[in-house]
Amino acid sequence: MSNAPNCILAQHCSLADGPKCTRLCGSYIAMHGFNGAGGRVGAANLPDEYRMVTIANSPARASQAAVYAKLDPYVATFARQFEEGPTERIKSLYLVSASPGTGKTTTAAAVTNEYITRHFIGSIQRNRQALDRPAYFLDVNAWQTLYNEFNRARVPDDVAEPAARQFYAQMQAAKTAPFVVLDDIGVREVTEGFRGDLHAIINHRATNGLITIYTSNVAIDELPQVFKEIEPRLVDRIRDMCIVLPFVGESKRGLRRSA
Template sequence: MSNADKCILSSHCSQAGGPNCNNLCSSWIAVHGFNGAGGRIAAANVPKEYAGVTLQNSPAREDQAEAYKLIDAYVNTFKRQFSDAEERIKSLYLYSESPGTGKTTSASAVLHEYIVRHYIGSLQRDRQPLERCAYFLDVNAWQTLFLGFNRSHVPAETAEAHAAEYYAMESRAKVTPLVVLDDIGVRTATDAFRADLHGVVNYRVANGLPTVYTSNVAIGDLAQVFDARLADRVRDMCVVIPFVGGSKRGIRRSAQKSRVNTSLKISE
């Protein structure tokens, strides 16, 4: 049974849809795991509802056509990851005042594109692809974990488990080459949590690591979320892409299975 309709590599692969397109494919295993629930995709922590979303099949592409022109151009800069001499990859700030306009869907597609280009580009250069080259951090879910070990009367075992996962997520979000910080516009947070979020952002900015932010807060108003100094650092080397219209929640990937192109060879 072919994995072409589930594999994010399929539009780059001459074997997609053929007899070798199955669970034994080494690239399928490397990216998706043998059973489709592991590999580099699992390490990236993308929510299940955005599994398999690519720039080609994204349900937000039609409604956000202008945004996708910029995103398409942006992902072409991912080749810079292989050269220290190149200008660093910029960050993205996906913004709309209204929720549900496709920002998280699009950020997930960008993350998957980074995995594809990192995996293929590494093999072409005889390098070992990183096990985790991209990571998705849901800031609200991360904050929930924080509350899970900082409230009173939390059982010790529960608090310990939440704390361990919280700090593991913090570490991954700091050092992974490309990270999505989904919904950074947290307005009601303790100073301690806000300091941790600031620490992640500051580390990435200081080390030139590209970050894809999604937010309902305009970048000019980030001082409401971060202090002014850090808000300025986020704006540095960051491309703002506005998303238009109202909520499209509930519209998912109806066109996803149409993305297979078996004529293409693996390329950047």
């Protein structure tokens, strides 16, 4: 039986559906690991339900046709990561809708998988070693939960210490990966400490010109209020580097998993 349905490289691979398309394929292992839950896709920290989503098969594609019409040429710009010398920067994206459940997270995951795929294939074509973690997905709400686990009063050390280590490991990955998703950055009820750590990630990435996909239920013009910025320098930096893509419609979570 072909392993193509389990491999994110299948749509680009001439061996897909052939006799060599098995779980022993070196490229499959590089992308998904020996058990299908590792490799570069696993290292990206994508939720399981999004690990095989692409721009072509995304369940949000039909309902967000205007967004996907722009994403098709956008992912083609990922080839710029291999260009030598001064080159036009790959833009970041700000995926926004007032309503949750319109496909923002699904779309962010699809773009992430496209980046991972193009990074791997492009590296192989140029006889380069592909990065072990070219992309990373940070669920900001889940990250805030980790923060709360070690910052509440009377938290036992055996609970607080692992949570703190995991929190800062995720923070470092989100700062440094070439491509990152910050999922749901419009969190409002946060402490100054957590807000400062989130700002540190965004500021580091903006300063270093790294690609960031933001998803939010908050319009980009409203971020200064969320970030408590009197002078919206950080938000201006986000806006300068981003293509804003508004999502339309109402939540479809009752019909399918499309956050």
